[in-house]
Amino acid sequence: MFDLNTKILVIDDMVTMRKIVTKACKDLGFTQFVDAADGALGWQALNDAKGTVGLVISDWNMPNCTGLELLKRVRGDKRYAGLPFVLVTAEAEQTQIVDAIKAGVSGYVVKPFTAETLKTMLEAAHKKLMGKAA
């Protein structure tokens, strides 16, 4: 599992979903968070954090810059090439999941979800990260 001191960037245009994700992560023991209201602001927050963000959990369907667009931007920047990036989506359509995998997503959670589901997915994303590092 991720080090519980990992700083998590939570991105969602809905305040409520940012709270739900943050609460679920706090329930798992994480303590450090920054948040942003869309992909464009998320990109800014990621750069402002100057390399201290260790995990991004982003909504998919947002105005200005979607989660998938942000993921592509992140993966296109070598500073963040290995940054774990998890998409939270209300959509479970196969084509979208394929798009996310092609873009380099570390994992995805389909809404609605429980803290336990998020934990399972974060564990899988971490395992994937460790596999790449080995």
Place this chain on the structure above:
Amino acid sequence: MDLKSTAGNFLSYLSEAVQHALNTQMACESRVSAVSLKRQATFATDIAAVLQMTSSRYSGTLAMVFPASSFLNLYAAMVGETFAEINAENSDAAGEIINIVYGVARPKINKLGHDFTPALPSVLKGRDIAVCPAGTPLLYLLCESKAGPFELQFTLKEKAKAAA
């Protein structure tokens, strides 16, 4: 698939989606207790979330309307914070709830050959606000839950065919 069948399938998937969304995200049991062309709910609406459903063949409106008590109970179950009233800090949860419900139902209806696109919800606050457009048959789905009653409102129509 004709309008009547499409609407019927949509209503069935939406009913399942409401149950699944509330049960998973809010640990709240719920069920659709009545579907009708005339409003059965006796509560006054305090907050509503609405989104436009669009495919290449159909367009429609989906709304979820809540009295304050049900909404605040659902919010507390979802986020773990309690509020005495609906305000700017909690109101977008209505949008998140409908977002989740539509997100669960939409892929299922699309598996039947439709191409309904994702939609961003809007939230409206106010006593007994009307959220669905007049002039289109409107279906009401009254829902009962541990958090209290709420309602789905649903319209669907075939888009006008382009002139040949």
